[in-house]
Amino acid sequence: MSTPSGPSQDDVAQHFNPMAPDQLEDPYPVYARLRRERPVFYSPTFDLWVVTRYEDIAEVEKDPSRFSSAGALDARSAPPPEVLQVLQQGYFPFVSLVQSDPPDHSRVRGVFGRALSASRIAAMEPEIRATADALLDSFVRDGQADLIQQFAYALPGFLICDLLGVPRSDMEQLKRWSDEKTLLMSGTAPLELQVQAAHGFIAMQRYFIERLEERRKTPREDLLTLLVPQSMGGTASMSHEEAVCNAMDLMAAGHETTTGLIGNGMWLLLQEPEQLQALRDDPSLLPNAIEEMLRMEAPIRGFFRAVTTDTRLGGVDVPKGGRLFIVYASGNRDETQFSEPDRFDIRRADAKKHLAFGKGIHFCVGAPLAKLEGRIAFEQLLRRLPNPRLRTDSVAVRRPYFMLRGFEHLPIAWDVPAGTAP
Numbered sequence: 001m002s003t004p005s006g007p008s009q010d011d012v013a014q015h016f017n018p019m020a021p022d023q024l025e026d027p028y029p030v031y032a033r034l035r036r037e038r039p040v041f042y043s044p045t046f047d048l049w050v051v052t053r054y055e056d057i058a059e060v061e062k063d064p065s066r067f068s069s070a071g072a073l074d075a076r077s078a079p080p081p082e083v084l085q086v087l088q089q090g091y092f093p094f095v096s097l098v099q100s101d102p103p104d105h106s107r108v109r110g111v112f113g114r115a116l117s118a119s120r121i122a123a124m125e126p127e128i129r130a131t132a133d134a135l136l137d138s139f140v141r142d143g144q145a146d147l148i149q150q151f152a153y154a155l156p157g158f159l160i161c162d163l164l165g166v167p168r169s170d171m172e173q174l175k176r177w178s179d180e181k182t183l184l185m186s187g188t189a190p191l192e193l194q195v196q197a198a199h200g201f202i203a204m205q206r207y208f209i210e211r212l213e214e215r216r217k218t219p220r221e222d223l224l225t226l227l228v229p230q231s232m233g234g235t236a237s238m239s240h241e242e243a244v245c246n247a248m249d250l251m252a253a254g255h256e257t258t259t260g261l262i263g264n265g266m267w268l269l270l271q272e273p274e275q276l277q278a279l280r281d282d283p284s285l286l287p288n289a290i291e292e293m294l295r296m297e298a299p300i301r302g303f304f305r306a307v308t309t310d311t312r313l314g315g316v317d318v319p320k321g322g323r324l325f326i327v328y329a330s331g332n333r334d335e336t337q338f339s340e341p342d343r344f345d346i347r348r349a350d351a352k353k354h355l356a357f358g359k360g361i362h363f364c365v366g367a368p369l370a371k372l373e374g375r376i377a378f379e380q381l382l383r384r385l386p387n388p389r390l391r392t393d394s395v396a397v398r399r400p401y402f403m404l405r406g407f408e409h410l411p412i413a414w415d416v417p418a419g420t421a422p
C-alpha cells in the first residue's frame, strides 16, 4: 500500500485521537500536520481511514457509488446477541436518509425537500424569534447564564418538536432516546448500557409508530403528517420503516448540531470583541458571520463513508470495505482553499465554501433552518445582552464526542442596566 509519505518516528497519524483532551480542546494543529504529512491514513485504533484535505473530502462526497453512506454510521461488527434480541423487537438495521445511497436516497430526499422547503422554513421565523425571546426573558435580568443549558440546547430542541408536530414537553425524553441511539450505533459502550440503549431505541420507534398512526387518522400541518407513507394512505413515497427511522433521525440531525452552531459561534465572537461589536452595529453582517462560524468550528467535525471498491484517494490505496472518516473541520481550515484559514473573519468573502453541511447529494437538507435559527439566535442575543463576555469564575466545558464539536457548558455574563436586576 502506498502513502505520500511513509510512517516516521514522529508520525502525526499516531497522534490522531479526537477524544484526547488536547484535541477536544483544539484539534486544528493536528489537522494541519495531517493535511501536510498524512492527508489520507489508516488509524488502527479507530479502524478508520481518516481524510483531512478539502479536495479529497469533496471527491468522496461527490461519488456515492465509490463511497457509500449505507450503514456507514453503524459500528462495524454486529451488536452482541443480548442487544440484538432487543433490537429485533423493532426495525433494525436502521434505514434513514443520511445512511442511504441512490436510488433510495433520491426517493426519500424528495419527501424531505418538500417537508423542509424554503417557504415552510421561512414561515417559521416569527415562531423562532418568539421562542428565542421567551428563553432570553427567563434569564436576561440575571446578568449571567450558561448559554448552552439555558438557551442553545432548548431553542433547536423546541423547534424540531414544533416541526415534527410533537409537544415540546416531549423534548427531553426524545433527546434521551436519541442519545441512546447514538450510543448504540457507536457500539463501544459496556454491554449493560447497550442493552439499556436498545430498549430506548425500541421505545423511540414505538413513540413514532403511534404518532404516525395518529397522523394517518387525523392529518395535521406538520412534518410527521408528510412522512405518513403511501402504504398507510399518506403521501410519502417511503416505507413505514423508513418513515419511523427518519422521524427518529431528525432529533439527532437537527438538535445538537444547531446547539453547536450557537455555542461555538458565541465562543468565537467572545474571543473577538471588535467583530462582535461590528455585528451589533450592523446585523446585516450576520448571515455571512454564521457561515464563518460554521467554517471555523464545524458542529459535526466529520462523517463516515464505506468504500465499495478498491480505490485510490489522495494518492493512497484504500481497500474495498474500508470505512472513511471525512473530517469537515479540517477541510474548512485547508490553506489551499482559504487564506489565513485559522483567522475568524465575519466578512470573509468565500466563507460559504465551507464543508460544515457536507457537499453533494447528502448536503444538509436542514441547512436553511439551521441558518435561520442561527441568525435569529444571534440577533436576539446581541440585541438583548449588552457587553457579553465569558465568565472568569467558571469554565467552558466541551462535550467529549468523536463526531460532534460543541460545548456542554458556556458560562457568560453581561451588563444589566441599573434598576432592572432581579
Ligand code: HEM
Pocket (backbone or CB within 6 Å): 061, 069, 097, 098, 099, 109, 112, 116, 250, 253, 254, 255, 257, 258, 261, 298, 299, 300, 303, 355, 356, 357, 358, 359, 361, 362, 363, 364, 365, 366, 367, 369, 370
Ligand atoms: C448547524 C446545524 C447543522 C449542521 C452543522 C448539519 C450538518 C450536516 C451534515 C454535515 C450533513 C451531511 C452528512 C453527510 O455528508 O453524509 C447533514 C445531513 C443532514 N441533515 Fe444536517 N446539519 C445541521 C442542521 C440540521 C437540521 C436543523 C436538520 C433538520 C431539520 C438537519 C437534517 C439533516 C438531514 C435529514 C440530513 C441528511 C441529508 C441527506 O442524507 O440527504 N440538519 N447535516
